[in-house]
Amino acid sequence: MQIRPTKGLTFDDVLLIPRRSSIASRQDVDTSTRLTADINIKIPILSANMDTVTEARMAIAMARAGGIGILHRFMSIEAQVREVKIVKRAQGFIIEHPYDTDPEATVAQARALMDRFKVGALIVMEAGKLVGLVSQRDLMLAPASIGSVRAAMTPRERLITVKPDVTVEQARELLYKHRIEKLPVLDDDDKLVGLITSRDLIKLDQSPDVTTDEKGRLRVGAAIGVAAREEERAAELLKAGADVLVLDIAHGHADHCIQMVKSLRAKFPRVQIIAGNVASREGARELAEAGADAVKVGIGPGSICTTRIVTGFGVPQLTAVMDSAAGVKDSGRDIPLISDGGIRTPGDLVKALAAGAETAMIGGLFAGCDEAPGSPVLRDGKKVKVVRGMASLGATMDRRLAERGEDESAEDQEDWSKVVPEGVEAVVPYRGNVSEILHQLVGGLRSGLSYGGAHNIRELQANAEFVEITPAGIRESNSHDVDRD
Structure with a gap:
């Protein structure tokens, strides 16, 4: 047993120290970045592979804005393939298989x-x-x-x-x-x-900034798990045109995750693989060494995740990103990190990138948008939409039922009282079109780059110096001493 001598820090615990800047306008900065070792995107933002966030409509909107959407896996293989095809057909120079x-x-x-x-x-x-x-x-x-x-x-x-x-x-x-x-x-x-x-x-x-493949079609990612049938899912998704596979499990620093990365790499040598989630130097290093093309970082930072409370494990997100960046460097491979969870403001995005991530995955902020699955409902006179963690009770039940397919006898034998959820179901304010949220995030990022004297994300990381702040500093950072009603 040991206690780490340094604190674990998250976004609200720090600020970035401004740097001398030669940037005359925030429009002069470059927000493009690497999604994986071989795929670039124009803005460093992914929509999360959650069933209340990303299906085809959200993925299309994200790609057209310069980011990318990751389709969730909590559906049948056939349904997920259909979602991929909808995205790939939404735009392109030549539609290869017209209906x-x-x-x-x-x-x-x-x-x-x-x-x-x-x-x-x-x-x-x-x-x-x-x-x-x-x-x-x-x-x-x-x-x-x-x-x-x-x-x-x-x-x-x-x-x-x-x-x-x-x-x-x-x-x-x-x-x-x-x-x-x-x-x-x-x-x-x-x-x-x-x-x-x-x-x-x-x-x-x-759409000059749209995220497209070599054929002019929108890029899209698709999540898979580590169960026995997931290699079949991977094959069908790639056949349908998925640009990247996201091997997504709660604890990615595990033998079965590492083995799945190696197996996918052996069977599909050219596929782009994002693997996670991890929150440690060792976890990031081992996934990189296994052959991942990007590593996803985050154990429990999401607004609807309760993993840290239920299990006692996790690392505050800023520290997790910094540690994981060191782990990837240890591996000797030059692959990007994805900070997954905890992004609430444009400033959080800037801090995640400065800490070593090249992109950030966002769920809760996007769940209230028109493009997310589901329709707004009225609650206390205000429009809201439902969001749920993928380890919540409802999501866990739906996932297991989907994995079983038509086996109703297995459903009857399931004892749902034994499920220990690591997420919650909740509502978020209705936020309209996702383009408005992206406009605020990217605008804040552009301003952040200019404050950091950085023309691009790589320069931001090279110039970044954080200062730890107190609770009083957090209060001072927000609007205060005014009546906002």
């Missing part, structure tokens, strides 16, 4: 497919060949007497098609010249290999 229908399908069936997959058009295929294209506009204008897609579609002979080597500029010129919105992509054997839409080209122009 299709049969020419003899009914107009109602075509409409249902468009609604289900949230697309504006369907390729019409017959005997493996392109025979036409049907759009929402075609269906909206179609008279009631038209029963089949064949009668409503634009036939093949009237379509403008392109080859796979078409450039963005060439596609844009064709769409404008012919005043059309869709370009089917056909190979030399007349086989359909993709679809280009005017909407996707417009999005590329309007």
